[in-house]
Amino acid sequence: MSRRSAVRRVGVLLLAANLALALGKAAVWRTTGSLAVGSEAVNSLADTAYSAVVLAGLYVTTQPPDFEHPHGHERIEPFVSLFVAAGVFAAGGAVIFSAGSAVLAPGPVRPTTGGTLSVAILVVAGLVKYTLYRYCLRVGRREDSPAIVATALDNRNDVLTAGAALVGVLGAAAGYPLLDPLAAGVVAVGILYTGVDIVRDNVAYLVGAAPPEDLREEILARALDHPEVRAAHDVVAHYVGPEVDVSIHIEVEGEMSLNRAHDIETDVVESIRALPAVDDVFVHVDPKELGEWKPEDERVTTPDDTPE
Incomplete structure (x- = not known):
C-alpha cells in the first residue's frame, strides 16, 4: 500500500x-x-472536529509534487498537527470550566444515575482508543x-482520561x-497535556x-562507507517540515577526474537519501589535500586515512 493510501485510510478511520x-x-451523558x-463526550467531539481537519490535511499533504511544490506537500503536516493541538486545548478548557462550575456550585453535587450504562460506554471508549493508539502509532x-x-x-491519553472518568463514575x-x-x-488535565x-x-x-x-551518526557513517571517501566534515542535518535535509562535505583524492568525483558524490547522495527520514541531500566534494575543514574535532576520517 502506498503512503498516500495508508495515511488517508487512517484519517477516515x-x-x-x-x-x-x-x-x-x-x-449516555443525556441519560445519566x-x-x-x-x-468525555466533549473530548470526543473535539477529536471528531480535528479528525476532519486531519483528514483534509492528509489529503493535501499526500498530493504528488507539482510546479509550486517540487518537494511535495508533506511539509504542511506540522501545521495540521498544530490544528490538532488547538482543538485539544479548546476541549480541555471546556471540560475544566464544566468541572469547576460543578464543584464550586452552591449546594451538594447532584448525584448521577445510570452507572452501568456509563461504565459500559467508558470501557468501550477505552478499548477503541487503545486500538487506535497502537494502529496510528505504527502507521505514523x-x-x-x-x-x-x-x-x-491523543488516542493514548484518551485511554487514560477514559480510565479517570470511569473512576469518577x-x-x-x-x-x-x-x-x-x-x-x-x-480528564481535562490529560487533554491539555496531550495538546502540549x-x-x-x-x-x-x-x-x-x-x-x-x-x-x-548514520548519515556520517553512510558517507564514510564509500571506499573512495577519505574523510567528512561540516555535517548539517535539519528538519524541513517532517523530513530532514542534509548537507555534508566529503574529501576525496584531489587528482581524480571530475567524472569520478561526480560518481562518488552520486553514490553518497543515494546512500544517504535511502534513509526513510531524509528528503534532500547536498554533498560537497573537496580535495583531500586542500585541508579546508574546520577544527579537527569536526572532521571524521576513515580508518585507513587517519593522519600520521
Missing part, C-alpha cells in the same frame, strides 16, 4: 471512530447526567507522518458524587531543529 464515540457518549461522561512511524503520530498520542455510584466532577477535572505534547513535537519541524543524534 479516525473520523468515523471519533464520531461514533462522541454520539455514544453524548447519549454524569459530568465525567459529559467531559512507518510512514514518517507527524500528523498521524500526533493523533496516536464508579465513585459516584458508590455514594461519592463529588468524584464525578473531580474525575472530569483529571503535540505542540512540543511539531514546533521542532517548523523551526528547523536538528534530528536525533543517531540519525546524524
Whole structure:
C-alpha cells in the first residue's frame, strides 16, 4: 500500500471512530447526567472536529509534487498537527470550566444515575482508543507522518482520561458524587497535556531543529562507507517540515577526474537519501589535500586515512 493510501485510510478511520464515540457518549451523558461522561463526550467531539481537519490535511499533504511544490506537500503536516493541538486545548478548557462550575456550585453535587450504562460506554471508549493508539502509532512511524503520530498520542491519553472518568463514575455510584466532577477535572488535565505534547513535537519541524543524534551518526557513517571517501566534515542535518535535509562535505583524492568525483558524490547522495527520514541531500566534494575543514574535532576520517 502506498503512503498516500495508508495515511488517508487512517484519517477516515479516525473520523468515523471519533464520531461514533462522541454520539455514544453524548447519549449516555443525556441519560445519566454524569459530568465525567459529559467531559468525555466533549473530548470526543473535539477529536471528531480535528479528525476532519486531519483528514483534509492528509489529503493535501499526500498530493504528488507539482510546479509550486517540487518537494511535495508533506511539509504542511506540522501545521495540521498544530490544528490538532488547538482543538485539544479548546476541549480541555471546556471540560475544566464544566468541572469547576460543578464543584464550586452552591449546594451538594447532584448525584448521577445510570452507572452501568456509563461504565459500559467508558470501557468501550477505552478499548477503541487503545486500538487506535497502537494502529496510528505504527502507521505514523512507518510512514514518517507527524500528523498521524500526533493523533496516536491523543488516542493514548484518551485511554487514560477514559480510565479517570470511569473512576469518577464508579465513585459516584458508590455514594461519592463529588468524584464525578473531580474525575472530569483529571480528564481535562490529560487533554491539555496531550495538546502540549503535540505542540512540543511539531514546533521542532517548523523551526528547523536538528534530528536525533543517531540519525546524524548514520548519515556520517553512510558517507564514510564509500571506499573512495577519505574523510567528512561540516555535517548539517535539519528538519524541513517532517523530513530532514542534509548537507555534508566529503574529501576525496584531489587528482581524480571530475567524472569520478561526480560518481562518488552520486553514490553518497543515494546512500544517504535511502534513509526513510531524509528528503534532500547536498554533498560537497573537496580535495583531500586542500585541508579546508574546520577544527579537527569536526572532521571524521576513515580508518585507513587517519593522519600520521
